[in-house]
Each structure stands twice: as C-alpha cells, then as structure tokens.
Amino acid sequence: MPKAESKSKQSSSTLLAVNDLCMYFDTAGKRVKASEHISFEIKAGETFGLVGESGSGKSTIGKCIIGLNRPTSGSIIFEGQELTGIRSKKEYIEKTRNIQMIFQDPMSSLNPKKQVGQILREAMAIQHIGKDNAERDKLAREAMQRVGIPPEYAGRYPSGFSGGQRQRIGIARALVGSPKLIIADECIAALDASVQAQIVNMLRSIKEDTGTSLLFISHDLSMVRFLSDRIGVLHLGYLLEVGTSEEIFSDPIHPYTRGLLSAIPRINPVVPTEHTNRYDLSKAGIDYGLGVWHQASGSHKVWCTDAEYRKWTGSEGKA
C-alpha cells in the first residue's frame, strides 16, 4: 500500500494511534463503560502488551480497532487514516486490510468442516492474494512451513491437530496477507505452559523477521513482559499506566500495577508472595474518572490526579 505510506509520512514511526477512546455498551437500561479515555500508540515493528484482569476491557480495545465494536467516542488512526466514523463496512475492511487478528480458542476460529489448506486459501481469496488457487496453495504451504506445521498436512481437518498446532494454523492464516499489525487476543491462554513458550517464541521470531507490529492482549504478566517492548496496564476500563517493559516491571508507579505484579506467584517455596502491595480500590480512595496523564520519564506515563502523582512519586511530573 504505497499510497497509505506516503500519506502517513509525517508520523512514519507511528502505525496505530488510539486517542481518548471510549466504548460504552447500552444494555437493559444499564450503561456498561467498557473503555474510558484510552490513549496509546503502537510504532511500526513494535510489540505493545495490554494486561489486565478479566473485565478490564482488554478485548474491547482490540475489537474496536478491528471494527467489531463501534467506539462511542475518540479516534483510532491506523496508517495515518482515521478509522472511527467510517460508515461503510466495505470501506472499513479496505482500510484495515493490514490488521489481522488471532483469537484465544483456535478450535472455534477454524471451520471444522474445512481442510487447513482450504482455510488458508480462503483467507487469501478474500484478501485478493494470489492470482489462482494453485498459487494460493503454494503460499498456504509456505505459511504452514513458517509456523512449523508440515505442509503435507494441508489436507487435514482442524480436529486432526493438537491445540498448539491449531493455534499455529490460526497464526499462519493471520500471516498470509503480510499484515502490518497483528492483534493477538489471549492467544496462548488455552495452551499448556510448554506449548505457550513455543508459540511465544514463534511470535517473537515472526515479529523480528517481518517487522510486523503486535498488539498482545493477555492476563499473563510474565509472557507479556517477555514479548512486549511496551506495556499498558488496564483496570476497570481505564488505562492506568504505560511504559516500557522495564519501566513497568522494575519501577511501577500506580498502586494497581504494584498490586498486580506482587500477586504473581514466585517460583520459590520458601519466599512467600508479598501481601503488602495488595490493592483494594474501595480502600485506596482513587477515582479513575478524575485522572489525567502524568509523564514520569521518556515513555512512562501514569493516569492519575496531580495529588496522587505527588503522593506516589514525591515529584510533580508533567501533566
């Protein structure tokens, strides 16, 4: 897409920018505020990790980006083009062609009645990749090779694969269109620890080989740490802290981030998990609605009030 590239030249390093995104769901007279004032950006070739508990709005953000949710307000700019406010579905699909998604449960995202080769060819046909079936077949086999599935298995059905292999096929399908951004929503949560490591290693090497950006959504902090260049911490729909992996893990500022990090069980039978940092929103007296972004250092930002920032860091910080 040379056209899009020239358009976004002024921000050549920023691939995706989310600004003040709000996503509210109106259900049965009750308004559920799933995302509130979310802002972050993903640079080309970067992996951005989103962590948070269930219900914190991790998936909602991914769905807003790919167009499965229509945001209530705010803007999403991908490759220099505004995605919110697009009315026509066709136009949205056209503009988000370079975004692909990998889901949590590979069984429910692969058609059980189609052979793996067919599934991959279909994805290419929809994206107008390859001039005929023979060429698509060749590309499908290459994609399988790349994710470590023997190409001879193209004729097998999803049920003939293990969970880890199915997830590899899901990744192969996301890769066939050479996307610029892959959204991986809890893509390793359903897998065994050892298989998780294989998939995460593979995602990392794909990212290094192809320069694809990755939005890695997960509740597994240690995996997020391993894979991400930068991390955003979500709680109750608010993005509370953003920084490099190093900044978040060695110098967390928000009490919620601290509580989350200290809750990870340590692999050491003698040393107990610390309880001192246990976070209780009702007792912490923090109103997320009053927060604004405070810059702690280069890329490290915290969402809080001026008073809170002073209390947690002992310094003023730029609002």
Add this chain to the structure above:
Amino acid sequence: MNDTAKTVLEVKDLKITFRLPTGDVHAIRGLDLSLEENEVLALVGESGSGKSVGVKSFMGILPENAVIESGEAVFHDGNETIDLLKIKEAVRRRTVNGSRIAMIFQDPMTSLNPTLSIGSQLITVLRSHDKMPKKAAYARGIELLREVGITDPERTMGQYPHQLSGGMRQRVVIAIALSQNPKLLICDEPTTALDVTIQERILDLLQSIQRARGLSIIFITHNLGVVSKIADRVAVMYAGKIIETGTVFDIFYDPRHPYTWGLLSAVPELSGGKSELYSIPGTPPDLSKEIVGDAFAPRNPYALAVDFKAEPPLFRLSNTHYAATWLADPRAPKTEMPKELKERIERMKQEAKDYAEG
C-alpha cells in the same frame, strides 16, 4: 515427615485405559502415590499426562469408556479402610463422595446450578447428608460462607451464580465442598480460570482452611508458581506415570529428572532479559501405542542408550525424594542439570536465604 503421620490415601499400580473407536489409549500406566494426613500434594504435568484422570478414578467419575485395568486406591478414615476403585456406587454416594472426599473443579460456573440461589444450593447439600432442620442449615450455610471469606453472607445466600464474580463463585464452591467436613479435598486446577490477584486470595484461603481443619489436599495444577506456594510435596507426572516425587524443596532446589528440569526451565523469569523462552522439544507420546523404554526419552536431550530399551524404576534418592530416570542409576555417567537452570536455582536459594535472614 515423621513416623506418626497417618496415611489418608494410598494408590498402588493404578492402570486406566480409555476404549476409543480408534483403539485403546493407556492414560494411566501404573500410578503409585500416597498422601498423609494434613498434607498438600501437588500433581503437576502437561495436559494429557493423566493428572485429572487419576483423581477422577478416586471419585468414581471417569467417563464410561474408561476401564480400570488394575490397581487399588485405599482411603483410610480412622480404623476404616475403603478401596475407592472397588466400592459400590450407592455406598460411595452415601458415605464417601462429598462427605469424606470432596472435589472442586476449574470452572466454578459449571459446578453451580445457574437456576438456584446460593442459599438453596448450600442448604440442599447440608440437608442431603444429615437431616438438619432448615433453619439450622441456613445458619450453618452463613457460617461456611464466612469461613471462605465472604463478608456479607446473608446477601450472598440470596444471590444467583451469575451475579457473583469468578473468585466469589469459587469461594462458594469451596464452601459447599467443606460443608460435610471432608478429610480429603481434591482440587483440579481451581485457580486456572482466575486472575492472578484473585488466584492469590483463593490460594491463601485454601491454605488457611487446610491448616485450620487439618485437611489433606491433592492439588492438580500446571502452574509451578502455585505449586511452590501451596504444596508440601510434589509429584511430577508424565505419560500416565509419576516420574519424580519429593518435597517442594527437593523438586524446586534439587530436581533430578530431565523432564522436571524442562518444566522448571520453561517458567518465564520475571526479571526478563532472555532472548528465547525454553520449551521442551517435541510432543508427549501417543499413549495408544506401546511405549518401549522411558516415555520421555525421545524428547530428552540427556537420554542414555538404555532409556530407549528399558523403563527406569523409581530410584530412591532420599527418604522423601524419588526419580524415575536412568541418570539416577549409580552406573550412569554423571550428568548435571542445564547451566541456566542451575544458576536460576542458585538465585532461588540465595533469595530464600536473604528472606530467612530478614
């Protein structure tokens, strides 16, 4: 472990096979384990290693196509001994399941009835075993909910499962499991579906209840962090067998089986900085085929020639520590665990030392 400790459960040579249209799958291939009173035993291993199948046989809840080929699982309660594999279904329901052995599962939503309030489910369970008047059952229900850390039990009694969070639901399930004062509690991945912050609280709860009541617990998990927090003893399973067992200190500070080395190495370190996560190469063996030698040998970079021919026995390394690997044989060449793991264990020991010294 002292000599006066009483054994609660003793499993010997358990073999379970699943009859599938495509052939027999030997899910458990000779399981031996024992559990003392007041002890927490963690069963760890990859999916398909037989962790859940084993404990399901104790509860008599195996799927219909599963056949118990051999073995015994003797449960001791006072002077009474019951073989859990041979007991009659009616007797089991009346005198064992729920009352002396209780089990909690991964997903609390599927253990609770979505159409009944928490109160009516608790009261039903309480009244099912002994004929308690409704009022007394209600009061006991409140007491139990309080014991599992629910701060407003009166309110929770009137609520339905969908109105509770995942952590609260698991607390209710624990309350129901405790209602008959069981001796043995079997927990099958009870925190896997929960967030880390909630997981921490549920583990604390289980630990304090275990200590207060002197419960024995079999805890199935694949999360080694959880194991190191809750367990007294660990049994590592692979391909339907226990391949290493010992105290948490034996397993975490002095692992001997190459599979245990692999499991420990695969845990990502929070300090970060590594370019690649370790993963055990290959996939678990196909249990529908006959396994010659050590089941782990094809994936084992330390495998000896003998591993492909003969199955290693469980070598005794100390009073508490056993490992089924030919590397533990005195004739085997001296083999060290991977360097990275060794350094990591040194760091763990240092951390433990620092902690002990305050």
